Amino acid sequence: MIRVVNWGIAGSVVGAGRSGLAWLGQSRGGAVDLPSLSLANRLVGNSELTVGIETCGGLVLTFDTPTLLALTGAVADVQVTGGPPVGWGSPMVLPAGAFLRVGRLIEGARLYVAVRGGLTAFADELLVGADPLTAAAAQPAARSVRRTTLRIWPGPRLDWADGNAWATLTSSAFAVTATSRVGLRLGGPVLHRVRHGELPSEGMVEGAIQLPPDGQPIIMLADHPTTGGYPVIAVVGPADVPDAAQAAVGESLRFIAAR
Numbered sequence: 001m002i003r004v005v006n007w008g009i010a011g012s013v014v015g016a017g018r019s020g021l022a023w024l025g026q027s028r029g030g031a032v033d034l035p036s037l038s039l040a041n042r043l044v045g046n047s048e049l050t051v052g053i054e055t056c057g058g059l060v061l062t063f064d065t066p067t068l069l070a071l072t073g074a075v076a077d078v079q080v081t082g083g084p085p086v087g088w089g090s091p092m093v094l095p096a097g098a099f100l101r102v103g104r105l106i107e108g109a110r111l112y113v114a115v116r117g118g119l120t121a122f123a124d125e126l127l128v129g130a131d132p133l134t135a136a137a138a139q140p141a142a143r144s145v146r147r148t149t150l151r152i153w154p155g156p157r158l159d160w161a162d163g164n165a166w167a168t169l170t171s172s173a174f175a176v177t178a179t180s181r182v183g184l185r186l187g188g189p190v191l192h193r194v195r196h197g198e199l200p201s202e203g204m205v206e207g208a209i210q211l212p213p214d215g216q217p218i219i220m221l222a223d224h225p226t227t228g229g230y231p232v233i234a235v236v237g238p239a240d241v242p243d244a245a246q247a248a249v250g251e252s253l254r255f256i257a258a259r
Contacts, residue, residue, distance in 0.1 A: 008058020074108025157231030
């Protein structure tokens, strides 16, 4: 059993989510940065879609029994009391009685914790599943370079923006002003709309870039609504959505036309 002393900022138990249910009004959900959760699971010998923990910092865990875990995603100030240090991408066994504290995030927006056997949540207690009887990683993982230039495709409502919007979007820097599981708000050059009426709600996908009336784009993430009334002027390529998910407030993003 693992006890959650403090969930911290946006701490939650996450898996891969549920794909293919948008037609029923349900977004994917699950880990916002799914590749990072998958990597953490591979490091401890789990299947890639095993349930783990997502946190934006402040998470504190304590362990009843020796537990093999791995941290991926964002880089954070991580402290361990009563056990060995835990580095990014390095599987480590923490002994019974140890405390793991995930402090301030140094780089990135979301950190993932995978525990060998996976987790089932009961309020503030996490039950560890059966040992998968597979080998854990013998070496630390190498950190990949995160993209800050995201590949995009034109969206179905690009014609709601003026003729300069696409050129501005693909030639300018946009700062992250807010991030949540729903989406990423950006600030930068105003993208002007030529149509200002109401758009009936229509379906959206993860990575959709909506253009609100203020001209500042929003990138939809894992918990995005399945329909929306702002025009979708572009869509981030699926391979680059996890990079958007790790963009922290204040970071600068750019866009390039996908080919």
